[in-house]
Amino acid sequence: MKQPEQEDLRSRLTPLQYSVTQEAQTERPFTGVYWDNHAQGTYRCVVCAEPLFDSGTKFESGSGWPSFYDVVDKGRVTQKRDFSHGMLRTEVVCANCGAHLGHLFPDGPNPTGLRYCINSASLAFEAQPQSAAGDADLV
Numbered sequence: 208m209k210q211p212e213q214e215d216l217r218s219r220l221t222p223l224q225y226s227v228t229q230e231a232q233t234e235r236p237f238t239g240v241y242w243d244n245h246a247q248g249t250y251r252c253v254v255c256a257e258p259l260f261d262s263g264t265k266f267e268s269g270s271g272w273p274s275f276y277d278v279v280d281k282g283r284v285t286q287k288r289d290f291s292h293g294m295l296r297t298e299v300v301c302a303n304c305g306a307h308l309g310h311l312f313p314d315g316p317n318p319t320g321l322r323y324c325i326n327s328a329s330l331a332f333e334a335q336p337q338s339a340a341g342d343a344d345l346v
């Protein structure tokens with residue numbers, strides 16, 4: 208029996224976005240759209256649009272995946288134990304919709320020492336508007 212929600216996701220997401228977020232696949236390093244993105248803005252869950260990461264916590268990990276040392280809000284991301292591939296790793300999923308995001312490693316930079324290694328395919332980047340200092344210049 209097919210769930211309508213899953214069918215909806217299949218039509219809304221790209222095949223890669225679907226396999227990463229719903230089947231916990233991992234995109235190949237240096238192939239995603241965001242690993243080398245340096246724009247200011249917010250990274251949202253590609254499935255449910257919850258804000259998950261901020262560009263201010265993104266750093267160059269050299270891994271080929273977007274890497275963050277913190278989340279926008281701790282409650283936005285759920286950690287799970289992942290024993291796949293013969294390793295114990297910490298999987299991180301969207302707390303709101305359960306979408307697979309990537310993994311968390313304890314080798315990140317200060318101030319947290321954490322590295323959220325996230326698939327571009329799990330994220331939807333929303334660029335910060337230029338001159339976001341209020342609506343004074345809007346007519």
Ligand SMILES: [Zn+2]
Pocket residue numbers: 252253254255256257301302303304305306
């Ligand atoms: Zn989500």
